[in-house]
Every structure is written in C-alpha cells, then in structure tokens.
Amino acid sequence: MEIAMSIVIGIVFSVAVYMLLSRNIIRVVLGTLILSHGNHLLLITMSGLQRGAPPLLNFNEESYTDPLPQALVLTAIVIAFGVTAFLIVLVYRMYKEHELDDLEDLRGSIDE
Amino acid sequence: MSNLIFMPIIVPFFIGALLMLFAKRHRLQRIISGAASIVVLAISIYLAAAAFQNGVITAEAGDWAAPFGIVLVADSFATLMVLLSSILSVACLFFAFTTISPEREKSYFYPFYLFLMVGVNGAFLTGDIFNLFVFFEVLLLASYGLIVHGGTKYQLRESFKYIVINVFSSALFIVAIAWIYSVTGTLNMAQISERVAAMDQTGAINIIAVMFFIVFALKGGLFPLYFWLPNSYWGPPAAIAALFGGLLTKVGIYAIIRMFTLIFYHEPLFTHKGLITVIAGLTMLFGVLGAVSQFDFKRILSYHIISQVGYMVMGLGIFTPLAVAGAIFYIAHHMVVKTGLFLFAGAAEKITGTSDIKQMGGLFKTHPALAWMFFITAISLAGIPPLSGFFSKFPIILSGFQEGQHIISAVALLVGLLTLISMMKIFGYAFWGEQKHGEAAAKLSIGKMLLPAAPLVVLTIVMGIVAEPVFNYSLQIAEQIMDPSIYIESVLKE
Amino acid sequence: MKPIRPNDMMLQVTIRIVAIIIFAFSFYLLLAGHNSPGGGFIGGLMTASAILVLYLAFDVKSISKALPINFEMVIGLGLLLALGTGIVSMILGFPFLTQFFDYFQFPVYGEVELTTALPFDIGIYMVVVGAVMAIILRIEEDDI
Numbered sequence A: 001m002e003i004a005m006s007i008v009i010g011i012v013f014s015v016a017v018y019m020l021l022s023r024n025i026i027r028v029v030l031g032t033l034i035l036s037h038g039n040h041l042l043l044i045t046m047s048g049l050q051r052g053a054p055p056l057l058n059f060n061e062e063s064y065t066d067p068l069p070q071a072l073v074l075t076a077i078v079i080a081f082g083v084t085a086f087l088i089v090l091v092y093r094m095y096k097e098h099e100l101d102d103l104e105d106l107r108g109s110i111d112e
Numbered sequence B: 001m002s003n004l005i006f007m008p009i010i011v012p013f014f015i016g017a018l019l020m021l022f023a024k025r026h027r028l029q030r031i032i033s034g035a036a037s038i039v040v041l042a043i044s045i046y047l048a049a050a051a052f053q054n055g056v057i058t059a060e061a062g063d064w065a066a067p068f069g070i071v072l073v074a075d076s077f078a079t080l081m082v083l084l085s086s087i088l089s090v091a092c093l094f095f096a097f098t099t100i101s102p103e104r105e106k107s108y109f110y111p112f113y114l115f116l117m118v119g120v121n122g123a124f125l126t127g128d129i130f131n132l133f134v135f136f137e138v139l140l141l142a143s144y145g146l147i148v149h150g151g152t153k154y155q156l157r158e159s160f161k162y163i164v165i166n167v168f169s170s171a172l173f174i175v176a177i178a179w180i181y182s183v184t185g186t187l188n189m190a191q192i193s194e195r196v197a198a199m200d201q202t203g204a205i206n207i208i209a210v211m212f213f214i215v216f217a218l219k220g221g222l223f224p225l226y227f228w229l230p231n232s233y234w235g236p237p238a239a240i241a242a243l244f245g246g247l248l249t250k251v252g253i254y255a256i257i258r259m260f261t262l263i264f265y266h267e268p269l270f271t272h273k274g275l276i277t278v279i280a281g282l283t284m285l286f287g288v289l290g291a292v293s294q295f296d297f298k299r300i301l302s303y304h305i306i307s308q309v310g311y312m313v314m315g316l317g318i319f320t321p322l323a324v325a326g327a328i329f330y331i332a333h334h335m336v337v338k339t340g341l342f343l344f345a346g347a348a349e350k351i352t353g354t355s356d357i358k359q360m361g362g363l364f365k366t367h368p369a370l371a372w373m374f375f376i377t378a379i380s381l382a383g384i385p386p387l388s389g390f391f392s393k394f395p396i397i398l399s400g401f402q403e404g405q406h407i408i409s410a411v412a413l414l415v416g417l418l419t420l421i422s423m424m425k426i427f428g429y430a431f432w433g434e435q436k437h438g439e440a441a442a443k444l445s446i447g448k449m450l451l452p453a454a455p456l457v458v459l460t461i462v463m464g465i466v467a468e469p470v471f472n473y474s475l476q477i478a479e480q481i482m483d484p485s486i487y488i489e490s491v492l493k494e
Numbered sequence C: 001m002k003p004i005r006p007n008d009m010m011l012q013v014t015i016r017i018v019a020i021i022i023f024a025f026s027f028y029l030l031l032a033g034h035n036s037p038g039g040g041f042i043g044g045l046m047t048a049s050a051i052l053v054l055y056l057a058f059d060v061k062s063i064s065k066a067l068p069i070n071f072e073m074v075i076g077l078g079l080l081l082a083l084g085t086g087i088v089s090m091i092l093g094f095p096f097l098t099q100f101f102d103y104f105q106f107p108v109y110g111e112v113e114l115t116t117a118l119p120f121d122i123g124i125y126m127v128v129v130g131a132v133m134a135i136i137l138r139i140e141e142d143d144i
Helices: A001-019 A023-045 A069-099 B002-022 B026-054 B076-099 B102-105 B108-124 B131-146 B153-184 B189-199 B203-220 B229-234 B238-263 B270-292 B297-318 B320-352 B370-382 B388-402 B406-431 B447-465 B467-481 B484-492 C011-034 C040-058 C060-066 C073-090 C117-141
Strands: B057-060 B070-072 C101-106 C109-114
Touching: A001 A023, A001 B406, A001 C040, A023 A069, A023 B153, A069 B131, A069 B153, A069 C117, B002 B026, B002 B057, B002 B070, B002 B108, B002 B370, B002 B484, B002 C073, B026 B057, B026 B070, B026 B076, B026 B102, B026 B229, B057 B484, B070 B076, B070 B108, B070 B189, B070 B203, B070 B229, B070 B484, B076 B108, B076 B153, B076 B238, B076 B320, B076 B447, B102 B108, B108 B238, B131 B189, B131 B238, B153 B189, B153 B203, B153 B229, B189 B238, B189 B484, B203 B238, B229 B238, B229 B297, B229 C109, B238 B270, B238 B320, B238 B467, B238 B484, B270 B297, B297 B320, B297 B388, B297 B406, B320 B370, B320 B388, B320 B447, B370 B406, B370 B447, B388 B447, B388 B467, B447 B467, B447 C109, B467 C109, C011 C040, C011 C117, C040 C060, C040 C117, C073 C117, C109 C117
Parallel strands: none
Antiparallel strands: B057 B070, C101 C109
C-alpha cells in the first residue's frame, strides 16, 4: 500500500511542478495547491499506513495508529488553506492592476 | 521563570490581535505597537542575560514532557537572535512611524508587523522541527502581507513571484520533515539529534540533510537560489525593506546553523567542508558581482545581503569554534548594519525621490548627518577597522587559512574589496558630486527619520571598539552549539 | 449594460432551509471537535460556506444588512480568545497552553465534559470564519 501511495505522490508532485512551470498565473496557483496535496499525502504515508484504534487509554485495542502524522497533516492543511487564500486574492488584484495573466509579460524591466 | 520564554512570542501576538480590532485609529496603533516592541526588547534582554548566566532554559507548552510535547529552548544562540530581532524591530517600527502613509497604516500594517515578529521569535526559540515549520509559515504569511502592503503595480507583480517561490520551498520543508519523521520517528530536535547519532549519518540521512539545506538556502538567499531576493526587496516601503533585509534571510541562516550543528554534524567532510563551503564561496562571489553591476541604491544593498549571507555560511562550513563564533558575530554585525543602510536608503529616497544613484548627488552638502551615518555603516559593512565588520570577518578568514581552506578565504578577501568598491560607488554618486535635487528637497528635515537609525550606528561602533567581550560571547555561543549534548541534556533532562 | 436579475425564487427558498441545516451541522462539528472528528477549523469552514450560500442566493447588499459584521474584527477577536485561554493557564502558574477539564452535571442534558480546549476551538472557529469571509468579500466588493 505504501508503494502505491509513493507512486501516487510522485505523480501528484510531477503534475504540480508541471503546473508551476507554466506561464498562466492561475495554473501556477493551482500548481501550488496540488503541491500541497502531494505534501499532505506524503506526511500521512511516511509513518506507514496503519489501521487501529485512536491511541486513547480506554479503547483496549490490540493495535493503535500513530496520531502525530494526522496532527501534522491537519496543521499543514490549515496553513496551505491560508496561503492559497492569500495567493488567490493576490492573483486577482494583480490581474486587476496589470490586466495580464501571462508570466512572460509580467517579467518587468530592470529600470523602472 | 520558564514561562518567560513564551513572552517574545505571546506579547506581539496578543498585541497584534488586539490592534486588528481598531484598525482605523492609526495614532493609537502607533502608541500600542511601539510600547509592545519596547516591552519585547526588554524581555529579550532579560532572556539573553538569563541564558548567559544559567545556561539553557527550556519551557514545555501545555505541560507535556519534552519528547512528546512542543518545547521551547532558549540557549545563548537563540536568545541572541531574539535580542537582535527585537532591536531591529524597534528601530524599523519607529522609522515606519515617520515614513509610512496613514492609508497604509490603516490597512493592518501594525498587526502584520507584529505577527512577523511572532514568527521570527518563535522560529528562533522553538525546539521542535514541525513547530519550526509552523513559525516559518507565520513569518512568511506576515511577510507576504507586508511585501505587498500598499499594493503598487510593481509590488503586486514581484510579490507574486516571492510568494510562489516561498510556497515551493515550504513544500520541500514539509517533505524533509516527513522524511526525517519516517527515519527517526520523532520531531523533537534534541531527540532527532540523539537518534541520528545512534544511526550513523549515511545515505538517507545525508539526503535529508541536503534537503533541509536546500529549503533554508531558499529562505536565506544562498547561491543559486537567491534570484528572488533583489527584486522583491526593492518594492516595499523602506521600513519594511529594512526589516526584511536585516532579519528574514537570517532566520534561514539561523536554521541552517542550528540544523548542521545540532543534528547533521557527523559528516563534516561531505556537508560542511564540501557542500556548504562551496555554496558559501559562490554565494559571496555572485552576490557581490551583482552589487557591483547595479546602479540602484536598494538593489545594491539587496545584492550585498546575498554576498554577506555567504560569509555566515562560510563560517559554518569551516566548522571550528573560532569560525562559527565569527559567523555568529557576523550575523549580529550584519543585522544591525544592513538594517541601518536600508533605512538610510529610505531617507535618501525620501529626499531625492528616486533610488537610482545616478540621479542622486550632493547629499553630503545638504544632509551631512545622513552622509556621515551612511559613511560609518558603509565602511563597517566593507570591514574597515575599528568597526564591527572587521572584527567579525577577521576570525572567519583567519580560521579559513588555519584550516587550509585557502580558496574560500581568498574569495572572502576579494569580496570584501568589492564590497568596499560598491559602497564607495554609492557614496561617490549619491553623496558627493553636484546637487541634483531641488531646493525644497534640500531643506527637508530628516532628523526624525535618522533618530531610529542612530542606535544602529552607535551599535556598530560599540561592537567594533569593545569587540573583545562581544567576541568572547560569540565564542561561548559557538562552543555551546558545537557541543550538541548540552542542548540535548537540557531538553530531554537526562 | 445593466446586470440581469434572474428570477431565482426557488433558489432563495431552498437556500433558506439549506443554510440553516449547514449552520446547525457546523455548530455540531465545532462542539464535537474535542474527542471526535470535527473542530474549530472544520466548523468554521462550514459556517463560512453557509454564509456564502446566502450571498449566492441573495444579493450582497441585503445579506450585508442582515449580517452587519466586520469580519476582519472577527479574526482579531478569535485570535484574542484562542490566545487568552493559553494565557489564563499561564496566569494560574502553569505552562502556557496547559489544558484543564472537568465533568459537570446539567439539569436536562446530564453529564457534560467541559474543557478549556473549547474556548480555544471557538477562537479558531472565529478566525476561520472571519478569514474566509474577509477574503471572499474583498474579491467580491470591487467587482461591482
């Protein structure tokens, strides 16, 4: 299962990098979004995909799952949410100001 | 006592949240944020003194014992960095009072500023690697807010690139954290260090080390990942540019030094002497060449950030107590001086209305105080004795020759020379020559602007004249961080 | 060109009911969050989506009149609340963010576990609602 997940994560990362390298700003934003999804999958996979009860004392189960990656993923999701929201507003404002959505046109010159 | 470590994080956080409630009353905001930054400065002085006398102080959030909960560690290195960042934040905040327009003040300038301090102080103090990531994100989110603050066309365009690059490096940061968690099974930095030591630093661990290096090199502006820095630091107002130039890249450098002295110190031939030293040399060289080729006040200073970040990393790369002490001294010197220079660039831009040094001139005649203060900080940056720049570069280059690293030491000397050239270029174009700004601009009083920057100038002189105690302090810090057992024992209480 | 106002009575009638259901579920998620799935972040997103659905069905002006809230202020209040719970434990002499919990008997409801994590979660909830709404309204406002 971990191997399958690793392949999936690899595909997600390559899609994200491809999107990040494109010229359209919306695609770049979507690329960062997909990149964060790849991250979250990686975080959850890296401790091993176990099945079991939550690690609380009153469950009396045989196996327990590691709660830490889940806490990390939750935190990472919240952060990615905040950053993406900010980025979308920024892209919107940038488009309003420049009326351009192609990064090739947004390079800027040295002397301005 | 131990709760005091939380204070440099909580006070700005609380005040920042409070200031969001009455964003439109900018005078009240000034008073409260100014008071808060001075309180943080006082606390950080006390913390630095306490850590100097009593050794490492730790605090556990939520009363969870060390390897399980999040722990804050205030050793001498962390407290020194918190102290420096508090000094800079006070200087830049008071500079902002006189330069930022009320419209900008009303759109949440002070909350963003204080949240930036939360992130910076937290990143210095935390002892948990995921918590380090969280504080980096707090810092970055606040910096996104500040770098685009005001929303000019240029700022919007360049901050988009800044944000995308930082989002990418944060993604790599998470990847590195996931890897180290899968290898060691813990996130507490002291415990990671213990387990890496037990495991032998080979194969996978080396890859993780390089991954962390890439992440922090992107944040710190090392070769070849510095390309985002000069353009994005040109856009925002002077107070913000000064804070960023003095502070933000140094958080990345702090993290590199922490990682490669506490955790990944077993293979110095590969990581320190190989990777880090080569990168340091290239960073210095390309940074200073960029500075020499530019004719824009702020861009020259931005390129100098890059070249000087190289010196700090070079000190780490040589990896003797003397060199690391030099690197720490250099960080202190650089943060103070670079912030000062950016503030003077802001003042000069205010007078002449441009940041192109070819269109400036004669500032020496009309504003001698500015010229003298700029002159002192500029030659301090270039490393002329008896100022702090000389006494911080000297141990790094000396230990470079002692360790037989002749090439990098020669590069460092050459870079010092080129730094002097580009500083003199600014001085020659902008301060000497015939006056190019109008009579109204010549009469502009900038005393209020120079006042917050004056302590920084005094500090660089003092750190140069009484260099010995400062150097002994950094030597003590270097010996402390190069012996990871001190850190581990005080965190895990074994 | 004048904006066309479509006749969306069906949408408005349904949304009124749907919004209430989403609100109720979001509060459930907020309160359930301590020991089971849910929490301030998820609850906050749900509430924000409920408000958004209202904005979709009705026009901005009428909803802004019905909900005269400055969402940027809500972020600040939420941060203060979340941080305040940590500071309270500090004032009492425990490390920052120490949690306390106890069981209480309520007349109708029976035994309830109350923790200091709840005000913290409510703070997060307010931050999330405030942030989402502030961002969306910021984009929405300059479109007209």
